[in-house]
Amino acid sequence: MYGDLKNEGLDCGQEVGNWLEKVLHEDDQLGLLHYKDGLHSERWSHRGYRWFFGIAPIKDKIAFPYLAPYLCVSSASIEDVKSRLPDDKEISARNFRANIVIDGCAPFDEDWWMELKIGEVVFECYESCDR
Helix, strand or coil: CCCEEEEECEEHHHHHHHHHHHHCCCCCCCCCCEEECCCCEEECCCCCCCCCCCCCCCHHHHCCCCCCCCCEEEEEHHHHHHHHCCCCCCCCHHHHHEEEEEEECCCCCCHHCCEEECCCEEECCCCCCCC
């Protein structure tokens, strides 16, 4: 999946694969793998040339996401990028596959955060995303 790195996953079955193919209008065979704690993963978060932290703690190993299971972007960053595009081009946070959208900060502030706290949950930021 990522070079020579190995990850174990639980196959969710052919019925799920067939459903994904139908819903996504795919001719290729699809499947869904589930990762749960205790399965083997050789993936780790690596230090970027422009980021604060080193390798993620072992307890924070990742399995299938490229970089991390969460990606945040600010509304201000999206608006800044929109302002640089031709009027006929529309973008949203979905273009960047962000699953957390933040309001109330300056454009691109999120690129330099060391952590993000939502309620009592603290997300450690290991590396900024090139998207």
